[in-house]
Amino acid sequence: MEQFLQHIVNGTILGGTYALLGIGLTLIFGIMRVVNFTHGELYAFGAYMAYLLVQVLELNFFVSLALATALGIGLGAVIEFVLIRQLRSTDIDTVMLVMIGAWIALQNFWQLMFSGVAKSISHPFPNLPLVFGPISVAPIRLFVIAVAIALLVGFYLLVNRTKLGVAMRASFQDPDVAALMGVNISLMRTLTFALGSGLAAAAGALLGPIFVVTPTMGDLVALKAFAIVILGGLGNIVGATIGGFVLALVEEFGAGYISSGYRDAMGFLLIIVVLAFKPQGLFAAKERIG
């Protein structure tokens, strides 16, 4: 029973960051229809920037995390502006191929700059886990879930309660009408991609201090993000949030009770099984891609 509760706690904490990744990608893949293979690299970018700022430049931990996220937003904007905007009229496969090229270039760039050696990021939290009855949690993890939830809530409010959010949603649901109302569609697209990328970078910056930073850390994460998006339904922010937690819990329990070696396979098996029975994802989106 204690193990069960511990798994729930671990899964929930990890789920928070998975949700961030999922939301970012559901905007980009689900709404903008871009098969974004660079999403994992933005995650890695966030982690590497956090490393650079905290370890190398020795800035304040919390400032560094915020800055890493901001830089992630910036990189996302650049990618959209330079690569995707030019291709807007072409089909989904072409954009996907460009994203693959960008993914390879970026990942090898980290490898070149930082070498393959795993980097760790020091944090100001005590290392001794807090114990609540049968459950123990490291303080940094509590910090991570707190920030993740804050970002999730903030993002949800942004998209649903602000004028900017309305403009963003309008430009994808009905571009012609939105344009007539004075919304700058190109700007909205760049902003959406940038925000989605920023969330991925935030997830990387948050998890960097808990795990280590390696050049290939983005690969598995990217695929899991796709799993989450499919689970939650393309473009469905709430679905992606729930999907993130579901995937993390499935991984935790699968690794705990079945086999830890297959932990990372859980996500992929989940995708295959879900799509085999519900080809449109769990919370089916109205239109199909392709």
Add this chain to the structure above:
Amino acid sequence: MSPRLTPWLLVAFFASVPLWIGNQYFLYILTATGIFIIAAISLNLLLGYTGQLSLGHVAFFGIGAYVAALCSLGFDLEFGSTVFVFPRQPVWVGFIAAIVVAAGFGWLIGRLSFKVRGAYFVIVSISFAQVMRMVALNWVDLTEGPMALNNIPPLSLWIPGEGVIGFFKKEYNYWLVLLLVVLSYVIVQRIVRSRVGRAMIALRENESLARSVGVDVTRYLVVATVVSAGMAGAAGALYTHYIRIVDPDVFLFIYTVIMVIMVVTGGKGTLAGPVVGGFIFGALPEVLREVAQPEVQWILYGIAMILIVFFLPQGIVPALANWWAAKRAKAKSP
């Protein structure tokens, strides 16, 4: 020079290479490139001609590699108290098994691809390859996991009068691979120029229209995937007997990416595309080895892919063909 003759002259040229190039390492590179070209040709049938965004292709390659290895090494599995022993098989049996098993998985994926379309299918195909990698990594009893299966026997062929000869010499492997490259090319050529190929291309160009003239979508998606997977499995079997070691890294996504780059930059949907692309990206790493680290090379490949998509969207072969045609048109008109 007649366009019909050129391909045969090229084949003759390449067949002659081991006779005047003694450098063993060079032969090794060409042979490995040849194996990748076969895989690229198979991917081209699915991606280029049928328009299926399959990014899990390395799964079929890896399955072929492991099946061939396991068949020629033999293996035993324990199920509780019973032990299932699979005896060593001659190389050619493993080779056929590799093709059949890979094609079988191709059939499964082909049937799945009809239900799951477009970008969803991309994700499913990638996931499939990842699951295969996890299985290879974790089912240690069967696959030795990361310890790899090694001491795999080399390719061998039955030569009349000599019996079965193991190909320990690089030249024999090279010629066998060259033969199989030509065979793969011809297989795909015959398919795409037939009624079957027209149906596949129709699926790529306009699926609704294809259905309205009676093309059974599921059937041709499955045919394309099965042939493509079987061919990739054959390439995997070649790889296993050539390198003689196979480990779970054979399922890495990066190898699918390499194949995709070869097909796309060479020219998807053309017969020569994967050959040209395969050659460039097979040989390039070696050419650049002295000049640039692997990371830098990969950055360049990533950028090259982006540039080609932007500026030569059809790939190198069609761009060259258009340029050549334009030149001839100019030469004809005063």
Add this chain to the structure above:
Amino acid sequence: MTLPPALLEIENVTVHFSGLVAIADLNFRVPEGRIFSLIGPNGAGKTTAFNVITGFLKPTSGRVLYRGHDLTRLSPDRIARLGVVRTFQRTSIFGGCTVFENVLTGLHLRGTTETWGALFGLGRVAAEERALAERAREIIAFVGLAARANELAANLAYGEQRKLGIAIALAADPKLLLLDEPAAGLNPSETEEFMHTIQRVRDRGVTILLVEHDMRLVMAISDTVVVLNNGVIIAEGPPEAVQNDPEVIRAYLGQGAKRAAD
């Protein structure tokens, strides 16, 4: 009133889209060897009806019968095999292939070569390919595209692409041909040429069901016209009768029908 035997029967077809009724209890019969037109204002349900008949949409209730066969549950390719072929309003061609290849592809049902034959077949397969090529050239000449046979379909002018769409459909050897707004975007002389082509197709024994906006064309070539409005049939009969039907005039606000009557 005796009618020739019905080739196509639409029986009580209803289509609901999440609360919205696109077609309600549609009933009509298309007799063999005639040109039958389906018209109505935008949103009347014409394209929905079309998609139901050709298997691209499953109705909420009702049946579509073709020579007694129930088409309702069949997929589009099976329906094509029975002899019912449609054209498309947009995306009507295989853009990356030449005109010749387009029509050859349309001849898919005429051939029998599968993978084994493609790889190993010799004489018989080659003979089949030659016969198909011959037939393709015939059809290309029939629609008047012989001069453009080796051109990439995507490079054709709009009017030529529409002709190619017809050619592809004809290649599939239809007994019943369904044309989805075939004259959309054609200029008057192209429409005139198209009209003659359709009549020649009808003369070859093909029954034609047409969905169209161009009243002149519809009134000139149809044997029977059915008018749809808000998912319900409001008139059915020969062109002259329908033109003067007050219900029809009201539905169109007097514009289309009146103009055709002048």
